[in-house]
Each structure stands twice: as C-alpha cells, then as structure tokens.
Amino acid sequence: KQEVTQIPAALSVPEGENLVLNCSFTDSAIYNLQWFRQDPGKGLTSLLLIQSSQREQTSGRLNASLDKSSGRSTLYIAASQPGDSATYLCAVLRTQGGSEKLVFGKGTKLTVNP
Amino acid sequence: ETGVTQTPRHLVMGMTNKKSLKCEQHLGHNAMYWYKQSAKKPLELMFVYSLEERVENNSVPSRFSPECPNSSHLFLHLHTLQPEDSALYLCASSQQGRVHTEAFFGQGTRLTVV
Numbered sequence: 036k037q038e039v040t041q042i043p044a045a046l047s048v049p050e051g052e053n054l055v056l057n058c059s060f061t062d063s064a065i066y067n068l069q070w071f072r073q074d075p076g077k078g079l080t081s082l083l084l085i086q087s088s089q090r091e092q093t094s095g096r097l098n099a100s101l102d103k104s105s106g107r108s109t110l111y112i113a114a115s116q117p118g119d120s121a122t123y124l125c126a127v128l129r130t131q132g133g134s135e136k137l138v139f140g141k142g143t144k145l146t147v148n149p
Numbered sequence: 150e151t152g153v154t155q156t157p158r159h160l161v162m163g164m165t166n167k168k169s170l171k172c173e174q175h176l177g178h179n180a181m182y183w184y185k186q187s188a189k190k191p192l193e194l195m196f197v198y199s200l201e202e203r204v205e206n207n208s209v210p211s212r213f214s215p216e217c218p219n220s221s222h223l224f225l226h227l228h229t230l231q232p233e234d235s236a237l238y239l240c241a242s243s244q245q246g247r248v249h250t251e252a253f254f255g256q257g258t259r260l261t262v263v
C-alpha cells in the first residue's frame with residue numbers, strides 16, 4: 036500500500052527565507068507527483084505537477100524535484116512571503132485496486148512571519 | 150476559478166436529514182472523485198468515477214451514496230449521517246488513461262452534522 040510522508044508537519048520562518056518542504060513515498064510505481072496548497076477551510080490549489088519521467092518543475096518562486104527511485108520529492112520556495120502561509124500537500128498518482136488514485140500526505144503547515 | 154465548482158459551500162444537517170452535495174467540472178476531464186478531509190488526517194479518497202462508471206468505493210458507509218449522471222457532474226447523497234461525518238468534502242477531476250493530467254479540486258463543502 037502506498038504511503039506518503041511529509042516532513043516537517045509544521046514550519047515557521049521569517050519573511051525572505053528560502054525553504055524546503057519534503058515528501059517521501061513508499062512505492063516508486065507512480066504516474067506523477069503533484070504539490071498542492073491549501074488555505075484554511077478552502078479547497079486545494081495545484082502548484083506543480085511532475086510526471087514520473089521528469090526530474091523537476093518550476094513555477095515562479097517554486098521549484099519541485101522528483102527522485103522516483105529513492106521515493107522523494109522536495110518543494111523549494113524562494114524568498115518566502117507572508118502570503119505563502121498555508122498547508123502544502125504532496126500527492127502521488129498511481130494505480131491501486133484497479134483504479135487510478137491520488138494518495139496524499141498529511142501536509143506541512145507553513146507560517147511565514149512578516 | 151479552478152474549473153471545479155462545489156455547492157453548497159457550507160451545510161449543517163441533523164442526523165435524520167437527507168441532503169446532497171453537488172460538484173461540476175468544466176475541464177473536459179473523464180474522471181471525478183470525492184475526498185473527505187477530517188482534522189489531522191490525510192485526505193481520504195471516498196469514490197472514483199471514470200467515464201461515468203464507479204471504479205472505486207473505498208469502504209465508505211452506505212449512508213454516503215454517490216451519483217455521476219454524466220462526465221461533468223457528480224453528486225454525493227447523504228442520509229442518516231453521524232456527528233463523526235462532519236468534515237470538509239472535496240470534489241476533484243482529472244484526465245485518466247494515456248495522459249495523466251493535473252487533478253483540480255473544488256473549494257469543498259464544509260459539512261457539520263448535529
């Protein structure tokens with residue numbers, strides 16, 4: 036059974052810092068990995084999608100890497116801002132039980148202090 | 150605007166009530182999902198519909214009944230719920246098959262069972 040782990044569970048940093056969020060998964064047979072952002076009480080916003088054949092994706096101040104063989108992904112946020120405060124979720128897409136599904140980690144709650 | 154719309158945004162219902170959650174996607178995707186998000190737990194997949202056929206029922210109690218009348222609409226019918234069913238219910242859509250796209254989520258329905 037696929038398990039996804041995110042470390043740390045919570046992170047508090049001063050504005051302007053560069054930071055790294057970690058995601059690990061137990062089964063490397065994935066189609067892709069997706070990073071999401073969730074604000075309190077809201078839905079999920081897709082940030083970056085990395086296909087299983089790719090090593091990284093970039094969008095603005097965000098950079099996500101994928102090492103499928105070791106079961107790891109990182110989300111790098113450059114020059115953090117208070118508006119980046121949210122919970123960041125990692126999810127892997129795989130076939131399980133005959134259907135494709137996203138398996139999520141518990142998330143990392145990020146607070147960026149002004 | 151994420152392309153996935155959920156209604157209502159908030160719902161309070163008694164344990165003897167019957168209500169329905171609605172989800173609509175305008176992205177041309179062929180798969181739709183219901184997820185449950187409870188406090189301090191990872192997102193839990195409830196149901197998957199692919200090409201309007203239910204392909205996953207993740208051991209969900211029968212008091213939750215999904216319906217997918219076409220590829221753009223998904224419902225979750227609720228009856229005789231329990232207080233522990235209070236949670237954020239999220240709908241998502243994606244393209245399954247040869248090409249695996251990003252999953253897009255709605256803003257969720259915050260359900261409170263009293």
